[in-house]
Amino acid sequence: MKGLFKNNYYTALLSVKTFLIIMLLSGAFVVIFDTKPPALLISNYMLLGMIGFPFLSIASLQKECDGNWGIYKLTTPVKRADIVKSHFLSLPLWLFAGIAISGISAALFTALHGYPFSKNTDIFMLFVAGVVISLSMGAIFFPLFYFGSEERTDVYLIISLLCGIGIVAFLTSLLPSSLDTMQTIVYGILILAFTLLTYTLSCLLAIHIYYKKECP
Amino acid sequence: MENILELQQVSKTFPKSDFNLENVTFSLPYGAILGFVGENGAGKTTTIGCIMNTITKSSGTVKLFGKEMTDADTEVREKIGIVYDGSNFPGFWTAKQLAEVMAGLYTRWDNSLFQKYLEDFHLPSKQKIKHYSKGMAMKLAIAAALAHHPQLLILDEATSGLDPIGRDEMLDVFLGFVQEETHSILLSSNITSDIEKVADYITFIHNGKLLMTVSKNDLVYNYAVLRCKESQFLALDPGDILAYRTRDFQTDVLVANKKDTQRKYKGIVADHASVDEIMLLLVKGKRI
Numbered sequence: 001m002k003g004l005f006k007n008n009y010y011t012a013l014l015s016v017k018t019f020l021i022i023m024l025l026s027g028a029f030v031v032i033f034d035t036k037p038p039a040l041l042i043s044n045y046m047l048l049g050m051i052g053f054p055f056l057s058i059a060s061l062q063k064e065c066d067g068n069w070g071i072y073k074l075t076t077p078v079k080r081a082d083i084v085k086s087h088f089l090s091l092p093l094w095l096f097a098g099i100a101i102s103g104i105s106a107a108l109f110t111a112l113h114g115y116p117f118s119k120n121t122d123i124f125m126l127f128v129a130g131v132v133i134s135l136s137m138g139a140i141f142f143p144l145f146y147f148g149s150e151e152r153t154d155v156y157l158i159i160s161l162l163c164g165i166g167i168v169a170f171l172t173s174l175l176p177s178s179l180d181t182m183q184t185i186v187y188g189i190l191i192l193a194f195t196l197l198t199y200t201l202s203c204l205l206a207i208h209i210y211y212k213k214e215c216p
Numbered sequence: 217m218e219n220i221l222e223l224q225q226v227s228k229t230f231p232k233s234d235f236n237l238e239n240v241t242f243s244l245p246y247g248a249i250l251g252f253v254g255e256n257g258a259g260k261t262t263t264i265g266c267i268m269n270t271i272t273k274s275s276g277t278v279k280l281f282g283k284e285m286t287d288a289d290t291e292v293r294e295k296i297g298i299v300y301d302g303s304n305f306p307g308f309w310t311a312k313q314l315a316e317v318m319a320g321l322y323t324r325w326d327n328s329l330f331q332k333y334l335e336d337f338h339l340p341s342k343q344k345i346k347h348y349s350k351g352m353a354m355k356l357a358i359a360a361a362l363a364h365h366p367q368l369l370i371l372d373e374a375t376s377g378l379d380p381i382g383r384d385e386m387l388d389v390f391l392g393f394v395q396e397e398t399h400s401i402l403l404s405s406n407i408t409s410d411i412e413k414v415a416d417y418i419t420f421i422h423n424g425k426l427l428m429t430v431s432k433n434d435l436v437y438n439y440a441v442l443r444c445k446e447s448q449f450l451a452l453d454p455g456d457i458l459a460y461r462t463r464d465f466q467t468d469v470l471v472a473n474k475k476d477t478q479r480k481y482k483g484i485v486a487d488h489a490s491v492d493e494i495m496l497l498l499v500k501g502k503r504i
Binding site (some may be wrong): 067 | 304
């Protein structure tokens with residue numbers, strides 16, 4: 001698995017590096033200049049950080065399809081299931097990177113300008129939204145990626161991202177405004193648990209699909 | 217003689233294509249190089265796909281090191297080095313990054329050996345692979361295939377991007393590799409001169425069907441092409457003819473018993489049968 005993680009890391013590195021530079025520069029801008037409530041810029045910035053890194057990591061999978069590397073990997077001493085698992089485990093690692101950057105930015109913002117949101121639970125729910133969008137995107141993308149043809153990766157990527165955003169929008173619409181702090185946290189945790197379960201089931205499905213896939 | 221690789225009646229059907237691989241049977245003994253010859257689209261890469269399980273064969277058996285390899289048999293794949301035609305590795309990587317990935321994939325990855333090959337082949341380790349020439353990329357793939365101490369090398373058109381000097385250099389590497397009695401090479405190639413130089417056995421494939429497997433000794437000492445006039449051709453015993461092809465006023469006839477036919481048919485010129493010519497006669501010629 002170590003080699004597969006390194007493979008995924010080096011495959012995503014170039015895109016992620018560029019994104020990281022953009023995030024750091026825009027982060028400085030947002031933290032310094034977004035001073036007035038309701039701090040829309042910092043909210044969107046945090047979401048972008050949490051979604052951007054995982055998005056770019058799965059988008060870079062397309063680069064593996066250029067040439068024979070995808071087939072070559074199958075001839076190395078790794079199981080197909082491990083290849084799939086490495087992709088499913090790499091995405092949360094990039095998500096953690098996004099959470100870290102978003103968290104640091106939120107902390108800096110709070111230190112400079114005070115707490116940017118109206119409710120105490122807003123920041124928690126913002127992180128929940130970022131995690132759910134990213135994991136849902138992965139849960140939809142990977143099975144499609146292994147099932148379909150490589151030329152359609154772009155389409156699968158956009159569909160997955162839109163579905164991820166749609167799922168969060170739907171879940172947010174279900175959230176009653178009358179919930180107190182504890183109820184909101186429980187609701188957030190339940191959504192997270194459900195997303196993790198879906199992500200795990202998607203991994204099993206992707207493994208099943210990949211075992212049937214032929215790479216001529 | 218024990219075989220490192222054995223294919224028995226391997227078939228693969230593609231429902232959406234006219235091409236099928238049909239009952240391919242051959243074996244590669246330990247310590248030998250088997251040249252796998254066929255025109256583009258003959259089924260060489262499909263056969264390699266069946267050997268490596270990158271595609272699922274429809275029927276037949278493939279034995280590597282005496283056993284059928286499944287996805288779980290990672291220890292079998294530890295013993296195999298592979299080189300595909302074209303780009304084997306992502307172009308945006310450097311050789312250094314490739315080495316790090318490979319070290320994580322193969323337990324027996326030998327980084328000092330890989331570095332030695334990079335030096336020997338004059339490959340810069342910090343340059344992106346996409347900036348390598350085709351020949352350099354192929355040499356890198358060969359270095360990577362050798363650097364985990366495999367016992368079996370499977371080379372799919374691995375010399376195609378190399379110039380004559382580079383090819384000669386690589387053929388020396390291959391010959392050095394099979395000096396170990398436990399090492400073997402399956403060398404699929406269109407460059408028949410390379411096959412003639414290094415192969416111990418040659419397998420011919422055409423349109424998904426195996427035409428024949430012949431040892432190089434047999435090829436050199438027993439196979440010949442008879443250059444016949446029409447009357448001479450008509451006088452030949454059909455049992456002696458493997459394949460024939462008529463061109464203008466001459467019929468070329470492939471025979472597998474050079475000395476006998478020379479004795480039997482006085483006055484007919486019998487030339488050495490090159491791999492190219494055998495291929496042409498088997499593919500373009502007629503069989504009785």
